[in-house]
Amino acid sequence: MRFDRHAFEAKGHLVVPGFIDLHAHLREPGFEDSETIETGRRAALRGGFTTICAMPNTEPPIDSPGLVKELLGRGHGVNGARVHYVATITRGRKGRELADMVELAAAGAVAFSDDGSPVQDPRLFRSALEYARVTGRPVIEHPEDLALSAKGVMHEGTVSARLGLPGIPAAAEETAVARDIALARMTGARLHLTHLSTGGSIDLVRRAKADGLPVTCDVTPHHLAMTDEWVAGSRALAWEVEDEALRAGPYESSTKVNPPLRGRADVRALWAGLVDGTVDAIATDHAPHASVKKEVEFDQAAFGISGFETAVALVLGGVGVHWAALGTVIDALTVGPARVLGIEVPRDDWTVIDRDAEWIVRADEMASKGKNTPLIGRTLTGRVVATVVGGEVAYEGEARVTEAISRR
Amino acid sequence: MSSSKPGVAGAEPLRKEVAGRRPWNRRHVLDTDDWSREEIETVLDQTRAMREILQRPIRRAPPLRGRTVILFFAEASTRTRVSFELAAKALSADVTNITASGSSVEKGESLYDTVRTLQALGGDVVVMRHASSGAPYFVAERTDAAVINAGDGWHAHPTQGLLDAYTLRDAVGDLEGKRVAIVGDVLHSRVARSDINTLLPLGARVTLSGPPTLIPSAWRCGQLPPGVTYEPDLDRALDGADAVIALRLQRERQETGLLPSLREYARVWGLTAERVGRMRPGAPVMHPGPMNEGIEIDAAVAHGTRSLIETQVTNGVAVRMALLYLLAATVPLEERV
Known part of the structure; x- marks a missing residue:
C-alpha cells in the first residue's frame, strides 16, 4: 500500500522521517533462538526504525568480506527495515589481530565494532583507528575497561551496595572513553562512542567536540529512561515519581544490561548532552535474548534489553516533561545517526507516531523473539502507528490499536 | 519482599x-x-x-x-x-x-x-x-x-541478622541508641547487610570499619544508609561501642588485589583484647563463624568472657x-x- 501522508496527518498523527538505528543485534547467524534477521527487521518496523545496523557479535562473527556480502544478500522483503552490517574490528572479535578492514568496507560494511568485547590493547585500537580512517567508515566503540568492570553486573552505587551485587563503576566506561578520545586525537579517525551511560563520559565527549575532534556518540532509550533503582524493583521512568503499585521484585534479569542502568544524575546528564548537541544519536542497542539466557540467577543472566519496540515511547516521555524538544530527539533518531554513519537518509522512508496513544507492553505482542524488557506490563504513552519503507506502508498497527486511537 | x-x-x-x-x-x-x-x-x-x-x-x-x-x-x-x-x-x-x-x-x-x-x-x-x-x-x-x-x-542472611539482634538484645538490653561496630569485609558480607537491616529498625546505630577496598564504594563515599557510619580506624570505631561483630575474612581477598597481606589485615583490623577494651565495659564480641583465629579475631577474644559466639549458635x-x-x-x- 502506498503511503498517504495526508491521511495520517488528518488523524493528528506525527509523520517524521524513518528512524535510523546505528546499534542493534539481530543474532543471525548463530543465535537464531534469540532473533533472526527477519524477526529483528519486523520488530524494528514496529518501533519506527526503517534502517538498522546489525552488530557483528554473531557466530561466526561478521569478520570476513564473504560473510558481509552473504548477509547483504539475505532476504530483504518489504515487511522489514533496511539492514546495514557492522563488521568486526578484530578477527573473531578476539582483540588480537585486525580483521581485513579495507576489504570489509569494500564488501559493504557500514562501520567497525567489536561491541561487547572492546579492544583492550590500546596499540591495536590505535591501528584500528588508522585503518578505519583509510576506509572512510567509523569505528563504533563500546567503551569499557574490562579490568575495571571485572565481574560487575550492575551500576556500582548505593543500589548495588544494598543488593550485594558486584558493581560496574562509571570509571570503567569513562577511562575507556578518555583513552579512545586520546587515540582519535592522535589518528584523526572517525570515532563513534556508543551507548554512553555516564555524565563523565558525556563531559569528555563535549570537550573533545569543543577541540574540533571528529568524535560522535549515542545514548540508548533505556539509559535515558531508567535508573539502577530498576534492578531493585522500581518501574518508575526517570521523570516519574516512584509508584509502589508498579514495583516489581528485585533482581529481575530483564534490568541487566551493559553498560548498566545508572543513577539519576547520569540520566539527566545524557539528556543535557542531547540538548546541547554533544549526543549525536539515540541508538537502541536492541539486544534480544532467548528466555533460557535470562531465566537464571541475576549474575548468570545475559546482558541486554530488547529495545526496538519501546524506544519511541521512552524517548517521547522525556520530551513530554520538557527534558528535550521534540525536534531534538527526532533528529537524534534520523539525521543524527545518518551523519555518524555517513549515509543518506532514505528519502521515502517514514514513521507515523500517535504521541497520545496509551498502550501496555505485552510479550506476546512483540515481534522480536527477545521478550527481555523490564517494561513488560507497563503502560507507555506514544506509539508507532505505521512505518513506511520506500514509499510503501511496511507496517501498520493492529486494528485493536487503531480502534483505541479512533475512540479518543 | x-x-x-x-x-x-x-x-x-x-x-x-x-x-x-x-x-x-x-x-x-x-x-x-x-x-x-x-x-x-x-x-x-x-x-x-x-x-x-x-x-x-x-x-x-x-x-x-x-x-x-x-x-x-x-x-x-x-x-x-x-x-x-x-x-x-x-x-x-x-x-x-x-x-x-x-x-x-x-x-x-x-x-x-x-x-x-x-x-x-x-x-x-x-x-x-x-x-x-x-x-x-x-x-x-x-x-x-x-x-x-x-x-x-553478598546480599542477605536474614536469620543471621535476626539471631544477632536477639543475642545482642539478650546481652545488652534495649538496642535503642546503642552503637554496634561491624568490622571487616563488609563488601562481600551478607551477614553485614542483614545485621544492618535488622539492627537499625531496633534503634541501634552501626559503625562499619575495615579496609577501604572491602567497603561498598558508595558507603565509603558518604552515601550510607541513615544510622550507619564508616570509620576506617578500628580503634576509633570501637571507642565507646556497645558491641562488636567481626566478619569472616576470605583468604582469597589478598590474591585478588583487595588486600596487601593477611598479616597487615590482622594488625590493623584484627580484634585484639587491647582493642576490645576500648568498648564500653563488658561490651560483647560476636562473630558469625567460622572464624579465622589470629586474623580477624584473636583466640583470647574469641574464647574470652565477652565472647557470645557460642550463644549465637544456640x-x-x-x-x-x-x-x-x-x-x-x-x-x-x-x-x-
Missing part, C-alpha cells in the same frame, strides 16, 4: 492467632530490608519461646507436624544447614536435603530446573543457600512453598524455629507432644 499470595495452605488462621498481637504475615523470608520494627520484634519474642523449648529435656514440639521442609543448599555450608535441620526437627517437621555435593546442582542443573523439581516435590518450606545474590527471589516467584533465605551471595536454632513456626505451623506451640 512481601507477596499478596496466600501462605502455606492451612497455616493462615493459626498464624494470625499466635502472632495476633503484632502484624506478621510474611509469606517468605527473603530479606529483612523492608521489615518493620514490629515484625522484627515479633520474631524475637517468638524466639524466646523457642529457647524455652530447647531447654526442655525432650526438645520437641508439634507445630510443624505434617509439614515438609526442604533444605536446598547450593553452596557448601554445614553450620547453617544443621541449625535449620535441628530447628525443623524440633518442631516435628519432616526434613529433606538437596545439597550441592552429589546433587544435580553440581552437575550443572539450572536453578530453573531445580525450582521445577522443588515445586513438584511439594515441600511446604524451602530453606535455601545460594552463591548468587537474589536467587531466593527467583525461587520464591516460581514455587508455592514458603522460601527462607539462608544466605544469598540462638540460631531458636530464631530459625521461630521463623518456621510463623511461616508454616499447623498446631499451636502450646500443645504438648
Whole structure:
C-alpha cells in the first residue's frame, strides 16, 4: 500500500522521517533462538526504525568480506527495515589481530565494532583507528575497561551496595572513553562512542567536540529512561515519581544490561548532552535474548534489553516533561545517526507516531523473539502507528490499536 | 519482599492467632530490608519461646507436624544447614536435603530446573543457600512453598541478622541508641547487610570499619544508609561501642588485589583484647563463624568472657524455629507432644 501522508496527518498523527538505528543485534547467524534477521527487521518496523545496523557479535562473527556480502544478500522483503552490517574490528572479535578492514568496507560494511568485547590493547585500537580512517567508515566503540568492570553486573552505587551485587563503576566506561578520545586525537579517525551511560563520559565527549575532534556518540532509550533503582524493583521512568503499585521484585534479569542502568544524575546528564548537541544519536542497542539466557540467577543472566519496540515511547516521555524538544530527539533518531554513519537518509522512508496513544507492553505482542524488557506490563504513552519503507506502508498497527486511537 | 499470595495452605488462621498481637504475615523470608520494627520484634519474642523449648529435656514440639521442609543448599555450608535441620526437627517437621555435593546442582542443573523439581516435590518450606545474590527471589516467584533465605551471595542472611539482634538484645538490653561496630569485609558480607537491616529498625546505630577496598564504594563515599557510619580506624570505631561483630575474612581477598597481606589485615583490623577494651565495659564480641583465629579475631577474644559466639549458635536454632513456626505451623506451640 502506498503511503498517504495526508491521511495520517488528518488523524493528528506525527509523520517524521524513518528512524535510523546505528546499534542493534539481530543474532543471525548463530543465535537464531534469540532473533533472526527477519524477526529483528519486523520488530524494528514496529518501533519506527526503517534502517538498522546489525552488530557483528554473531557466530561466526561478521569478520570476513564473504560473510558481509552473504548477509547483504539475505532476504530483504518489504515487511522489514533496511539492514546495514557492522563488521568486526578484530578477527573473531578476539582483540588480537585486525580483521581485513579495507576489504570489509569494500564488501559493504557500514562501520567497525567489536561491541561487547572492546579492544583492550590500546596499540591495536590505535591501528584500528588508522585503518578505519583509510576506509572512510567509523569505528563504533563500546567503551569499557574490562579490568575495571571485572565481574560487575550492575551500576556500582548505593543500589548495588544494598543488593550485594558486584558493581560496574562509571570509571570503567569513562577511562575507556578518555583513552579512545586520546587515540582519535592522535589518528584523526572517525570515532563513534556508543551507548554512553555516564555524565563523565558525556563531559569528555563535549570537550573533545569543543577541540574540533571528529568524535560522535549515542545514548540508548533505556539509559535515558531508567535508573539502577530498576534492578531493585522500581518501574518508575526517570521523570516519574516512584509508584509502589508498579514495583516489581528485585533482581529481575530483564534490568541487566551493559553498560548498566545508572543513577539519576547520569540520566539527566545524557539528556543535557542531547540538548546541547554533544549526543549525536539515540541508538537502541536492541539486544534480544532467548528466555533460557535470562531465566537464571541475576549474575548468570545475559546482558541486554530488547529495545526496538519501546524506544519511541521512552524517548517521547522525556520530551513530554520538557527534558528535550521534540525536534531534538527526532533528529537524534534520523539525521543524527545518518551523519555518524555517513549515509543518506532514505528519502521515502517514514514513521507515523500517535504521541497520545496509551498502550501496555505485552510479550506476546512483540515481534522480536527477545521478550527481555523490564517494561513488560507497563503502560507507555506514544506509539508507532505505521512505518513506511520506500514509499510503501511496511507496517501498520493492529486494528485493536487503531480502534483505541479512533475512540479518543 | 512481601507477596499478596496466600501462605502455606492451612497455616493462615493459626498464624494470625499466635502472632495476633503484632502484624506478621510474611509469606517468605527473603530479606529483612523492608521489615518493620514490629515484625522484627515479633520474631524475637517468638524466639524466646523457642529457647524455652530447647531447654526442655525432650526438645520437641508439634507445630510443624505434617509439614515438609526442604533444605536446598547450593553452596557448601554445614553450620547453617544443621541449625535449620535441628530447628525443623524440633518442631516435628519432616526434613529433606538437596545439597550441592552429589546433587544435580553440581552437575550443572539450572536453578530453573531445580525450582521445577522443588515445586513438584511439594515441600511446604524451602530453606535455601545460594552463591548468587537474589536467587531466593527467583525461587520464591516460581514455587508455592514458603522460601527462607539462608544466605544469598553478598546480599542477605536474614536469620543471621535476626539471631544477632536477639543475642545482642539478650546481652545488652534495649538496642535503642546503642552503637554496634561491624568490622571487616563488609563488601562481600551478607551477614553485614542483614545485621544492618535488622539492627537499625531496633534503634541501634552501626559503625562499619575495615579496609577501604572491602567497603561498598558508595558507603565509603558518604552515601550510607541513615544510622550507619564508616570509620576506617578500628580503634576509633570501637571507642565507646556497645558491641562488636567481626566478619569472616576470605583468604582469597589478598590474591585478588583487595588486600596487601593477611598479616597487615590482622594488625590493623584484627580484634585484639587491647582493642576490645576500648568498648564500653563488658561490651560483647560476636562473630558469625567460622572464624579465622589470629586474623580477624584473636583466640583470647574469641574464647574470652565477652565472647557470645557460642550463644549465637544456640540462638540460631531458636530464631530459625521461630521463623518456621510463623511461616508454616499447623498446631499451636502450646500443645504438648
